Every structure is written in structure tokens, then in C-alpha cells.
């Protein structure tokens with residue numbers, strides 16, 4: 001399991017050397033600060049990140065800046081809800097609910113047998129806050145990978 005990340009970091013280090021060979025002297029560019037939570041994220045150093053997980057994270061990180069904000073997560077979940085809500089009445093029934101990592105009852109908080117959009121989003125908002133371990137309002141790949149592993153979804 002501990003394979004892709006060391007390779008990734010090695011490649012990144014190699015790329016940095018290559019860039020350094022033909023780039024302006026250090027201090028004149030902002031490339032490291034531009035991506036503070038990807039290669040520079042200390043979380044990434046201690047968590048295994050496999051390609052499938054990176055792809056899932058990339059789906060969340062719509063603008064590809066290496067951080068999944070709640071706005072990005074919300075947009076994805078809203079799409080997901082709309083896809084499940086086949087008759088577009090704003091509520092997902094057991095029939096419409098497609099197999100997810102979590103059971104129907106985890107979303108149907110008031111137990112009325114349907115998942116309203118608010119219930120769906122509230123649940124994901126709670127999950128997002130839990131995954132955002134440092135509470136800075138955005139989920140880094142490291143935070144995501146760690147949460148996925150804790151949930152046993154690796």
C-alpha cells in the first residue's frame with residue numbers, strides 16, 4: 001500500500017530540481033506557496049494515497065487547486081442528489097436511493113422514509129466538517145485520505 005506517495009514525492013522533488021536548473025533563483029517565484037496543501041501538506045507525508053483515492057478526491061476538488069472546499073463538495077452532492085431524485089420532487093425514496101457507502105437511515109434523520117435535500121446536505125456538511133481535521137474550511141488530500149482510511153473505504 002505504501003507505494004504511490006513516495007513515488008509521487010520523488011517525482012515532485014525531481015521536477016523541482018529540473019525546474020530549479022532553468023528557473024530564476026529561489027525567492028523570485030511563488031510556486032511552493034501556490035500549492036501549500038498538496039506536496040507541502042504534512043498530512044500527506046504520513047498517509048498512504050493510492051491513485052483511486054486521488055481520483056475520488058479530484059472529483060471533489062472541482063477547480064483542481066488541491067483543496068476541496070465545502071462549496072465544491074456542495075455542488076457535487078447537489079448533483080448527486082438530483083441524479084438520485086429520479087422524479088425530481090426534492091425527496092429521495094428508498095427505491096431511488098442508490099447504493100452508497102452509508103445506509104439510507106444515516107440520511108433520513110426524521111425517519112419519514114424519504115431523504116429530503118436538506119437532510120442529504122446536512123449529513124454531508126457534518127461529514128465534511130469531520131473530514132476537515134484542522135478545521136480550516138477546506139479538505140486537503142491528506143485529510144481526505146486519512147478520513148477515508150478511518151472509514152475503511154480505502
Ligand SMILES: [Ca+2]
Pocket residue numbers: 060061062063064065066067068069072
Ligand atoms: Ca478546490
Ligand SMILES: [Ca+2]
Pocket residue numbers: 107108109110111112113114115116119
Ligand atoms: Ca426524511
Ligand SMILES: [Ca+2]
Pocket residue numbers: 132133134135136137138139140143
Ligand atoms: Ca482542512
